[in-house]
Amino acid sequence: MDIDVNQLKEDWCGRQFDEVQIPVAAKEIVEFAQACGETAARFTDPSDPDFQAPPSYTSRFHGGRAMPKDFPIQSHQGFDAGKCVHVNGPLRAGDTVTARSEIHDIYTKTGRSGNMLFIVHRMTFTNQNEEPISVVDWRLVQNQVSRKSKREAGQS
Amino acid sequence: MNEGKKSFADVEFGEDLPEFHPAIDMKSVKRFTDATGMSWSRFNDHEEAKKQGLPGAIVPGIMSQGILAAMVNNWAPGCTTLKIDTIFRASLLVDSTATCRGVVTDMVEDEGIVEVDLTISNEAGETRVMGTALIRLQDA
Numbered sequence: 001m002d003i004d005v006n007q008l009k010e011d012w013c014g015r016q017f018d019e020v021q022i023p024v025a026a027k028e029i030v031e032f033a034q035a036c037g038e039t040a041a042r043f044t045d046p047s048d049p050d051f052q053a054p055p056s057y058t059s060r061f062h063g064g065r066a067m068p069k070d071f072p073i074q075s076h077q078g079f080d081a082g083k084c085v086h087v088n089g090p091l092r093a094g095d096t097v098t099a100r101s102e103i104h105d106i107y108t109k110t111g112r113s114g115n116m117l118f119i120v121h122r123m124t125f126t127n128q129n130e131e132p133i134s135v136v137d138w139r140l141v142q143n144q145v146s147r148k149s150k151r152e153a154g155q156s
Numbered sequence: 157m158n159e160g161k162k163s164f165a166d167v168e169f170g171e172d173l174p175e176f177h178p179a180i181d182m183k184s185v186k187r188f189t190d191a192t193g194m195s196w197s198r199f200n201d202h203e204e205a206k207k208q209g210l211p212g213a214i215v216p217g218i219m220s221q222g223i224l225a226a227m228v229n230n231w232a233p234g235c236t237t238l239k240i241d242t243i244f245r246a247s248l249l250v251d252s253t254a255t256c257r258g259v260v261t262d263m264v265e266d267e268g269i270v271e272v273d274l275t276i277s278n279e280a281g282e283t284r285v286m287g288t289a290l291i292r293l294q295d296a
Contacts, residue, residue, distance in 0.1 A: 032188065034187070084242070
């Protein structure tokens with residue numbers, strides 16, 4: 001693979017490419033919470049006055065498309081290296097969240113298996129009142145970036 | 157444990173969280189994948205997963221993340237999670253025995269913020285998932 005990382009960043013980072021609305025159901029919150037081992041009533045009991053989704057809940061959501069149209073790397077070509085959730089407010093049953101997607105960053109790293117290309121896919125979630133709920137950064141990694149691309153990206 | 161809320165004063169720098177052995181049997185993983193619309197064979201069927209080159213069915217990364225979040229919430233009832241970052245270092249197999257560990261690595265008294273480093277390891281003691289949680293506790 002021969003990829004110019006700097007050019008990729010310039011062409012694709014910071015541009016919203018997808019927006020979806022997602023209703024949030026109490027039953028799914030409870031199933032998610034209990035399957036993960038949550039025991040607090042605020043995550044497992046819809047009758048609790050503070051009932052809300054567990055903090056990492058928005059990690060489960062996908063947009064209408066994983067990558068921008070015509071983006072040269074598609075999600076199935078890499079693997080899921082991790083997710084980071086910044087929690088900005090509680091997500092409640094009955095809310096409808098809007099999820100907006102962008103490519104947030106692209107960078108390279110050298111690991112045991114060679115050169116790796118990281119693509120950070122960011123989804124920003126707000127509720128029906130446009131109140132911030134969370135930001136989820138999904139790190140997608142792909143092996144075997146060329147040496148040329150690494151040099152161009154200015155990384156060792 | 158969840159009746160009382162943990163306060164900032166209850167936490168010590170370097171404190172270990174109680175070890176937690178999450179349920180990652182097939183029934184629990186299916187429950188999770190059904191709830192999240194991720195009922196795919198690589199998570200729910202050992203034989204099909206092997207056909208895809210995996211050693212067996214694997215626990216979804218976001219379930220591992222949810223398990224670590226639950227570990228923190230169960231240790232610090234009433235806390236507000238500000239951030240949880242997880243690195244999916246290697247696959248965690250469904251029906252294996254996993255151990256979650258955590259340690260307090262930073263405390264910011266003025267803001268009531270506590271940082272916790274987190275891991276999930278397998279039976280061989282290999283770290284498969286690692287992460288960090290940033291939480292806020294009362295009584296800052």
